[in-house]
Amino acid sequence: SQQGEEDPQALSIQEGENATMNCSYKTSINNLQWYRQNSGRGLVHLILIRSNEREKHSGRLRVTLDTSKKSSSLLITASRAADTASYFCATDGGGANNLFFGTGTRLTVIP
Amino acid sequence: KAGVTQTPRYLIKTRGQQVTLSCSPISGHRSVSWYQQTPGQGLQFLFEYFSETQRNKGNFPGRFSGRQFSNSRSEMNVSTLELGDSALYLCASRAGTASGELFFGEGSRLTVL
Numbered sequence: 001s002q003q004g005e006e007d008p009q010a011l012s013i014q015e016g017e018n019a020t021m022n023c024s025y026k027t028s029i030n031n032l033q034w035y036r037q038n039s040g041r042g043l044v045h046l047i048l049i050r051s052n053e054r055e056k057h058s059g060r061l062r063v064t065l066d067t068s069k070k071s072s073s074l075l076i077t078a079s080r081a082a083d084t085a086s087y088f089c090a091t092d093g094g095g096a097n098n099l100f101f102g103t104g105t106r107l108t109v110i111p
Numbered sequence: 112k113a114g115v116t117q118t119p120r121y122l123i124k125t126r127g128q129q130v131t132l133s134c135s136p137i138s139g140h141r142s143v144s145w146y147q148q149t150p151g152q153g154l155q156f157l158f159e160y161f162s163e164t165q166r167n168k169g170n171f172p173g174r175f176s177g178r179q180f181s182n183s184r185s186e187m188n189v190s191t192l193e194l195g196d197s198a199l200y201l202c203a204s205r206a207g208t209a210s211g212e213l214f215f216g217e218g219s220r221l222t223v224l
Contacts (some may be wrong), residue, residue: 033213035215039162041217042115042215048212090213104153104155111174
């Protein structure tokens with residue numbers, strides 16, 4: 001399976017704290033993406049990082065990519081209750097026209 | 112611009128029946144992908160259509176099929192429903208041909224009794 005894995009599976013933090021989620025994948029990639037899903041809803045794209053990039057920022061989000069370790073991390077700074085959701089990484093398998101999603105991290109931010 | 116629209120949002124079927132789900136992509140998007148999401152298996156890729164042609168297919172039995180029309184709208188069909196087909200079925204569209212950002216609909220929640 002080309003599916004990636006997120007770690008931890010679940011994370012609970014206080015509002016204002018930082019949240020870090022990790023993703024490991026198995027194949028070579030052109031890019032890696034992170035998505036967010038509120039319970040039972042569709043996924044929303046957060047950020048895309050290309051294989052030749054090591055770090056990318058978008059607002060309170062910071063993504064790192066280490067292709068030698070086939071891993072990525074998503075950092076959400078100064079978390080808010082509205083950040084409560086599941087977060088998924090997705091890879092393109094090195095050129096496939098579809099994305100392979102990880103198992104997801106369930107983040108709960110306590111007000 | 113309107114987002115990806117999936118219908119119906121919720122439906123209940125019984126074993127052995129068949130179901131058709133519909134997806135209208137964002138205007139101008141020619142790629143439509145379908146995913147099945149279950150608590151046990153996570154997000155599983157079903158198939159992807161581009162310009163009315165199935166370009167990729169996931170590892171699902173032949174009971175799962177799809178098609179895309181000339182206006183890029185897509186349908187997926189599941190025949191001879193099984194209890195294990197209960198899931199959230201997500202459609203996503205994409206503008207280009209490369210593995211760029213996917214825009215997801217809200218999903219169709221299928222319950223098989």
